[in-house]
Amino acid sequence: MKCIFCEIIAGRERASVIYSDERVLALMTLHPSQPGECMVIPKQHIDHFTDLPDDLAAHLVVVAQKIGRKMRQGYSPKRVGMVVHGFGVPHAHLLLVAQHNPDDITSGRFARIVGEKVVYDLAGIRVPPREELDRHAALLSIAEEPNQSPQPARQTGG
Numbered sequence: 001m002k003c004i005f006c007e008i009i010a011g012r013e014r015a016s017v018i019y020s021d022e023r024v025l026a027l028m029t030l031h032p033s034q035p036g037e038c039m040v041i042p043k044q045h046i047d048h049f050t051d052l053p054d055d056l057a058a059h060l061v062v063v064a065q066k067i068g069r070k071m072r073q074g075y076s077p078k079r080v081g082m083v084v085h086g087f088g089v090p091h092a093h094l095l096l097v098a099q100h101n102p103d104d105i106t107s108g109r110f111a112r113i114v115g116e117k118v119v120y121d122l123a124g125i126r127v128p129p130r131e132e133l134d135r136h137a138a139l140l141s142i143a144e145e146p147n148q149s150p151q152p153a154r155q156t157g158g
């Protein structure tokens with residue numbers, strides 16, 4: 001079965017990209033519970049976040065922090081929530097949510113009443129048009145921000 005995130009990383013599927021480097025990709029989610037909701041994923045296919053090597057996990061969090069700062073500027077949420085819930089796509093992803101209310105991270109927006117039951121799914125979530133997602137991606141872009149923790153200089157041999 002194809003991994004949609006790996007397809008995006010390979011350039012075979014469209015995405016609204018916020019940031020990309022050799023190890024991670026940050027992109028807008030397709031079903032945002034709040035405007036600006038996005039995620040940071042490793043470019044290597046690793047199912048569980050808990051299986052990421054330390055340096056890769058740290059890099060994901062640092063990139064998410066930088067985007068989170070842009071999120072605070074752009075959306076003025078009370079908090080920037082980060083969550084790894086692991087469901088959806090079996091490729092590790094760290095979600096960032098602009099939280100205006102305490103339940104925005106658990107998102108009551110996923111809940112709806114069907115018959116006499118509360119159901120949690122995507123049916124009540126609006127899918128924004130691509131242009132809108134692209135605008136959010138531009139707003140959250142950290143490409144021009146100076147790198148605060150440069151990677152160690154590579155050994156040149158010799």
Ligand SMILES: [Zn+2]
Pocket residue numbers: 003004005006007044045046090091
């Ligand atoms: Zn994958």
